[in-house]
Amino acid sequence: MGTILVVAEIQKGAIREASYELVSAARSVAEAGGHEVNGLVIGSGVGDLASEFASKGAGKTLVVDDAAAENYNVDVWSKAIRAAADSTGADLILISNTPAGWDVAPRIAAGLDCAFVSDTISAENGEGGGFNFLRRIFNGKLDAEVSTSGRTVASMQPGAQAAFEGSSEGGTEALSADLSATAKFVETKIAESTGVDLTKADIIVSGGRGVGDPEKFTEVIQPLAEILGGAMGASRPVVDAGWLDHPYQVGSSGQIVAPKLYIAAGISGAIQHLVGMKASNFIVAINKDPDAPIFEVADVGIVADLFDIIPALTAAVSEAKG
Numbered sequence: 033m034g035t036i037l038v039v040a041e042i043q044k045g046a047i048r049e050a051s052y053e054l055v056s057a058a059r060s061v062a063e064a065g066g067h068e069v070n071g072l073v074i075g076s077g078v079g080d081l082a083s084e085f086a087s088k089g090a091g092k093t094l095v096v097d098d099a100a101a102e103n104y105n106v107d108v109w110s111k112a113i114r115a116a117a118d119s120t121g122a123d124l125i126l127i128s129n130t131p132a133g134w135d136v137a138p139r140i141a142a143g144l145d146c147a148f149v150s151d152t153i154s155a156e157n158g159e160g161g162g163f164n165f166l167r168r169i170f171n172g173k174l175d176a177e178v179s180t181s182g183r184t185v186a187s188m189q190p191g192a193q194a195a196f197e198g199s200s201e202g203g204t205e206a207l208s209a210d211l212s213a214t215a216k217f218v219e220t221k222i223a224e225s226t227g228v229d230l231t232k233a234d235i236i237v238s239g240g241r242g243v244g245d246p247e248k249f250t251e252v253i254q255p256l257a258e259i260l261g262g263a264m265g266a267s268r269p270v271v272d273a274g275w276l277d278h279p280y281q282v283g284s285s286g287q288i289v290a291p292k293l294y295i296a297a298g299i300s301g302a303i304q305h306l307v308g309m310k311a312s313n314f315i316v317a318i319n320k321d322p323d324a325p326i327f328e329v330a331d332v333g334i335v336a337d338l339f340d341i342i343p344a345l346t347a348a349v350s351e352a353k354g
């Protein structure tokens with residue numbers, strides 16, 4: 033029987049939601065392939081969090097609890113994860129696609145001399161003890177199938193799977209590892225907020241890839257949001273392309289919003305966007321494609337060019353306001 037090792041990440045004193053998403057992925061691979069799922073929690077004073085992880089899906093959870101692991105350090109994490117991989121004989125090591133995950137995952141694979149797949153959104157058993165993954169590429173335009181043989185390290189995108197919500201048994205087990213590090217922790221800097229808090233807005237006017245370029249957000253989307261006294265939002269490709277900052281993003285890996293009015297312009301309605309806004313009270317969708325999935329959740333659907341509709345709406349509201 034093989035083993036899948038799920039590496040947990042702690043943020044603001046709690047196990048991240050993304051770690052429970054890894055548990056979901058691990059459990060579905062384990063169910064089909066007869067693997068055991070094990071967790072790994074790294075930090076200082078993290079015994080309670082490790083017990084929680086063990087009982088909420090990860091099963092037997094190894095704990096590297098050491099003052100040296102108080103703050104994220106790539107050397108400490110590499111050594112702890114490699115020690116856990118050796119101790120469990122893990123065939124698949126799952127790490128979240130977070131800044132820490134991007135940093136440490138390739139090192140683990142290089143250190144273990146095994147396959148590495150980044151940015152995955154799903155995992156399955158493959159041939160010859162390997163695994164098959166889907167990776168979303170080209171800014172969400174394509175999903176690539178990637179297969180590995182033998183032991184594999186994979187990083188998975190937050191929001192790609194639903195977080196595991198069941199329970200498990202297995203308890204925790206202390207793991208000692210050589211945590212000597214060349215890298216030194218200096219400080220944690222949190223990026224300055226842009227001041228956008230979409231979760232508090234009553235009205236959101238969101239633009240998607242269909243808006244076409246960043247200037248059009250300023251010229252077309254923002255004026256409608258402003259005149260309605262609302263906020264501007266966006267789909268993920270807009271943020272990935274650098275047109276708007278991440279706080280503007282609505283969806284599974286952005287903000288979850290439920291305003292009184294949500295206007296979606298040039299947004300197709302992918303599931304990851306819908307989970308972020310479908311609880312809105314009233315949804316208006318504007319899309320040139322009559323088959324766009326956004327229309328399935330819309331209260332009012334307008335099949336048209338957003339560049340005809342949005343400026344006309346802005347002008348009409350302006351006129352009504354006098």
Ligand SMILES: Cc1cc2nc3c(=O)[nH]c(=O)nc-3n(C[C@H](O)[C@H](O)[C@H](O)COP(=O)(O)OP(=O)(O)OC[C@H]3O[C@@H](n4cnc5c(N)ncnc54)[C@H](O)[C@@H]3O)c2cc1C
Nearest residue numbers: 172240241242267268283284285286298299300305320338
């Ligand atoms: C792990 C993971 C997490 C993700 N998280 C998120 C997330 O949090 N939020 C999110 O939004 N996405 C997320 N995505 C991406 C998601 O899968 C889709 O790729 C994305 O939502 C598509 O954005 P879009 O609708 O703007 O672009 P597209 O799918 O390219 O759609 C553009 C739409 O614009 C329409 N259009 C084009 N021109 C016009 C025009 N002039 N007038 C009217 N309509 C026009 C087109 O008909 C089309 O329907 C995530 C994906 C993954 C794998």
